[in-house]
Amino acid sequence: MSEENHYIPHVAEITSITQETTGERAVKTFKVDFKDANVQLKFKPGQTCMVSVFGKGESMFAISQSPTRGSLEFSVQRVGRVTEMLHELEVGDEVGIRGPYGNGFPVEQWKGKNIYFIAGGIGMAPVRAVMNYIVDNKEDYGELYLIYGARTSRDLSFKAEIDALEQGGAIDVRRTIDVEEPGWVPLDNKNPEQSKFDPSSRKFTGFVATTVSAMKCTPENALAVICGPPIMIKTCIASLAKLGWKDEQIYTTLENKMKCGIGKCGRCNIGGVYVCVDGPVFTYAQVKKMLNDQ
Amino acid sequence: MSKYILKKEKVVDALNALGNANAVYIPVKNKRGLVEYKELGRDAAAADAKFDCRPDVPPKAILFPQTQVLFTFKKVDGKIEVVPTEPDDREKIIFGVRPCDAIAIAVMDKVFIGGKFVDTYYKARRERTAVISIACDGPADSTCFCPSTGGSPAATEGSDVLLYDVGDSYYVEVVSDKGRKILESLSASLETPSPEQEKRKDEIVRKAEAAEGFTRSITAESISKLDSSFDSKYWDDVSRRCLSCGACTYYCPTCHCFDINDEPGRKRVRTWDSCQFSNFTMHTSSHNPRTAKAQRLRNRYYHKFKYSKDNTGRYLCVGCGRCIALCPAGLDITKVISEVK
Numbered sequence: 001m002s003e004e005n006h007y008i009p010h011v012a013e014i015t016s017i018t019q020e021t022t023g024e025r026a027v028k029t030f031k032v033d034f035k036d037a038n039v040q041l042k043f044k045p046g047q048t049c050m051v052s053v054f055g056k057g058e059s060m061f062a063i064s065q066s067p068t069r070g071s072l073e074f075s076v077q078r079v080g081r082v083t084e085m086l087h088e089l090e091v092g093d094e095v096g097i098r099g100p101y102g103n104g105f106p107v108e109q110w111k112g113k114n115i116y117f118i119a120g121g122i123g124m125a126p127v128r129a130v131m132n133y134i135v136d137n138k139e140d141y142g143e144l145y146l147i148y149g150a151r152t153s154r155d156l157s158f159k160a161e162i163d164a165l166e167q168g169g170a171i172d173v174r175r176t177i178d179v180e181e182p183g184w185v186p187l188d189n190k191n192p193e194q195s196k197f198d199p200s201s202r203k204f205t206g207f208v209a210t211t212v213s214a215m216k217c218t219p220e221n222a223l224a225v226i227c228g229p230p231i232m233i234k235t236c237i238a239s240l241a242k243l244g245w246k247d248e249q250i251y252t253t254l255e256n257k258m259k260c261g262i263g264k265c266g267r268c269n270i271g272g273v274y275v276c277v278d279g280p281v282f283t284y285a286q287v288k289k290m291l292n293d294q
Numbered sequence: 295m296s297k298y299i300l301k302k303e304k305v306v307d308a309l310n311a312l313g314n315a316n317a318v319y320i321p322v323k324n325k326r327g328l329v330e331y332k333e334l335g336r337d338a339a340a341a342d343a344k345f346d347c348r349p350d351v352p353p354k355a356i357l358f359p360q361t362q363v364l365f366t367f368k369k370v371d372g373k374i375e376v377v378p379t380e381p382d383d384r385e386k387i388i389f390g391v392r393p394c395d396a397i398a399i400a401v402m403d404k405v406f407i408g409g410k411f412v413d414t415y416y417k418a419r420r421e422r423t424a425v426i427s428i429a430c431d432g433p434a435d436s437t438c439f440c441p442s443t444g445g446s447p448a449a450t451e452g453s454d455v456l457l458y459d460v461g462d463s464y465y466v467e468v469v470s471d472k473g474r475k476i477l478e479s480l481s482a483s484l485e486t487p488s489p490e491q492e493k494r495k496d497e498i499v500r501k502a503e504a505a506e507g508f509t510r511s512i513t514a515e516s517i518s519k520l521d522s523s524f525d526s527k528y529w530d531d532v533s534r535r536c537l538s539c540g541a542c543t544y545y546c547p548t549c550h551c552f553d554i555n556d557e558p559g560r561k562r563v564r565t566w567d568s569c570q571f572s573n574f575t576m577h578t579s580s581h582n583p584r585t586a587k588a589q590r591l592r593n594r595y596y597h598k599f600k601y602s603k604d605n606t607g608r609y610l611c612v613g614c615g616r617c618i619a620l621c622p623a624g625l626d627i628t629k630v631i632s633e634v635k
C-alpha cells in the first residue's frame with residue numbers, strides 16, 4: 001500500500017524487560033524490536049507511540065529512550081487493563097506499535113542552553129529520552145541538571161543508568177523522595193527557600209518543587225523540562241516563577257485520554273488544541289493560553 | 295455547466311440502472327418511521343425512495359460506518375499476524391442527498407483526509423463515492439438553518455450532481471467530472487430543459503440565495519461571543535436540561551468522535567462515540583477534564599463553531615437542524631448560540 005494505514009500496528013518482539021520499580025504501581029521498561037526488518041521508526045525525544053497488547057487494547061506511552069541509543073523502549077507503570085497485561089508479558093512475546101506521534105521536544109532550539117530536567121514518578125520516562133539525547137550531544141548544550149523525585153527511594157526508576165551519568169560527570173543529579181529515609185537530607189516543604197541546601201548533597205527528602213526552590217535553579221540562559229503528575233508540574237512552575245523564570249523557558253508535557261493519536265477521535269483536545277498532534281510538549285506560555293478545559 | 299432534465303417517472307428506472315454497476319443508497323422510511331439511507335436492492339426498493347424531506351438520519355455511516363473492524367489478527371506458529379480489513383472498494387452513489395449533508399461530506403473530508411494523517415478506511419470509501427443531491431425549495435424542515443453556516447438550500451459543494459425539483463421533473467446540473475460520468479450512463483433517460491424549467495430552477499436558486507423562508511438562524515456576531523464566554527456560568531444554565539444522551543452527536547452529519555477497542559474474535563474495532571458521554575475523556579487516574587454536563591455540552595458547541603473554524607477555517611456545523619429536531623430535552627443549537635453570554 002502506498003499510503004500508511006495509521007491504525008495498523010507493526011508487530012514487535014520484546015527483547016528485554018527491566019523491572020524498574022516494584023509494588024502495586026510497578027514500572028517496567030520494555031525494549032522492543034520490529035519483526036519486519038523493513039519497519040523503522042524515526043522519532044524525536046518526547047514523541048509517543050500506541051502500544052498494543054493484541055486482544056486487550058492499546059495505550060499511549062512516551063518513547064523512553066533517546067533515538068541516539070539505537071533501541072525503542074517504553075517504560076510502563078502498571079495502572080489498569082492494558083498496562084497490567086503488558087506487565088505480564090515476557091521476553092520473546094509480541095506487542096503492536098504504531099507511531100511515532102506528537103511533536104517531541106524542540107531540542108534544536110535548545111542549543112547552547114543550560115537545561116534543568118525536572119521529573120516526578122513515571123514522568124521520568126519522557127525526560128529520560130530527552131536527557132539521554134542531550135547528553136549524547138553534550139557539546140551542543142550548556143550545563144545539565146536533573147532533579148528527580150519519587151515517593152520513596154525504591155520508586156526511583158533507571159537507577160543504574162542515572163548513577164552512571166552522574167558518576168561520569170555528564171549531569172548534576174538531585175534525587176528527592178516524599179518520605180524520610182536514613183541518609184536523605186530533609187528539606188522544609190513549608191519554607192523551601194529557607195531550607196539549608198548543601199550543594200554537595202545529592203539526596204533529599206521533600207517535594208520536587210521544594211528542591212527546585214532550595215537549589216535556586218537560575219534562569220539565565222536556561223530552560224526547564226518538567227514532567228510528572230499535574231500537581232508536581234504546577235508546584236515546580238510556581239517555584240521557578242519565584243526564581244525569576246519566564247513562562248517561555250519552561251517546557252512540560254500534557255496527558256489526556258487518547259484513542260487515535262492522529263487528531264481524529266476527538267478525545268484529547270484542550271479547547272482547540274489536540275494534545276496528540278499539537279503536543280504533548282508545550283511551553284508553559286502555551287499552556288497558559290489554553291482554555292480552562294482540563 | 296451541462297444541464298439536463300430527468301422526468302420523475304423515469305427516476306425508478308434510472309436508480310435501478312445505476313444500481314447495476316454501483317451500490318446506490320437512497321433515503322427510505324425505516325421500521326421506526328425515520329427516513330434514513332439504505333442500499334438499493336439490499337434493504338430498499340427504488341420505488342420507496344423518499345425525496346420530499348430532509349432525511350432524519352444523515353448519510354454519514356456510508357463513509358464512516360458506525361462499527362468498523364480495523365483489523366483482525368491471527369497466530370501462525372505462535373506468532374502474531376495482523377490482517378488489515380480490506381477497504382470497501384465498491385463504487386457507491388448516494389442519491390437524493392440534501393445540500394447540507396453534501397457540504398457535511400466536504401467537512402468530513404477535511405477531518406479524515408485533510409491534514410497530516412489520512413484515514414485509510416474513510417478515504418477508500420470516499421474515493422469511490424459519488425453524491426447526487428437535491429436542492430431544497432426553501433427550508434426542508436422548520437429546524438433548518440443552513441444559510442447561517444455558509445450553506446444554502448441550493449449549494450453545490452460536496453455534490454457531484456445537483457437536482458432541482460421543477461414539478462414533474464428534476465432539472466439536472468452537473469457539478470463534477472465524477473457526476474458527468476454517472477450521467478453519461480443515464481443519457482438515454484435525460485432530456486433538454488425547456489425555458490419554463492430553466493425559470494423554475496432559477497427561482498429555486500433565487501430563493502436559496504435570499505435564504506427565503508428560514509425561521510432559525512445564528513449570526514456571526516453571536517458566534518464571535520464564544521471568544522469570551524468559555525468560563526461563563528451560561529453553560530451551567532443551558533446544560534441543565536441536557537440528558538447527555540448523545541443523540542445530537544449520533545444524528546449529526548459532521549460529528550465524528552470515535553472509540554477503538556479490541557473485541558472477542560481477535561479484532562480491533564472502531565465505533566462511533568460521543569463527547570457527551572461522561573467517561574469519554576476520563577483518564578486512567580479517574581481525573582476527568584470534562585466531568586460536568588456543562589463542560590461536555592460546551593465542548594460540542596465550541597468544537598462546532600470555534601475550534602473547527604480556528605483550526606480548519608470552517609464550521610463543524612452545516613445547519614441541518616437534526617440535533618434540534620431529535621433532542622429529547624428540546625435543546626436548540628441556534629438558540630443556545632444566539633443567547634451566549
Ligand SMILES: Cc1cc2nc3c(=O)[nH]c(=O)nc-3n(C[C@H](O)[C@H](O)[C@H](O)COP(=O)(O)OP(=O)(O)OC[C@H]3O[C@@H](n4cnc5c(N)ncnc54)[C@H](O)[C@@H]3O)c2cc1C
Nearest residue numbers: 059060061062075076077079080081082083125255256578
Ligand atoms: C501522551 C501520553 C504519554 C504517556 N506516557 C506514558 C509513559 O511513558 N508511561 C506510562 O506508564 N504511562 C504513560 N501514559 C499513560 C498511559 O497511557 C496510561 O496509563 C494507560 O493508557 C493506562 O492504560 P490501562 O489500560 O492500563 O488503563 P485503563 O484505564 O484500565 O484502560 C485504558 C483503556 O483500556 C480499555 N479498557 C479498560 N477497561 C476496559 C473494560 N472493562 N472493557 C473494555 N475496555 C477497557 C479502554 O479502552 C481504555 O481506554 C501516557 C499517556 C499519554 C496520553
Ligand code: SF4
Nearest residue numbers: 394430433434438440
Ligand atoms: S438545512 Fe438547508 S440544505 Fe439542509 S435540508 Fe434544510 S434547507 Fe435543505
Ligand code: SF4
Nearest residue numbers: 546611612614615617
Ligand atoms: S450540530 Fe446540529 S445543526 Fe449542526 S450539523 Fe450537527 S446536527 Fe446539524
Ligand code: FES
Nearest residue numbers: 261264265268276
Ligand atoms: S487521541 Fe484522538 S484526537 Fe487526539
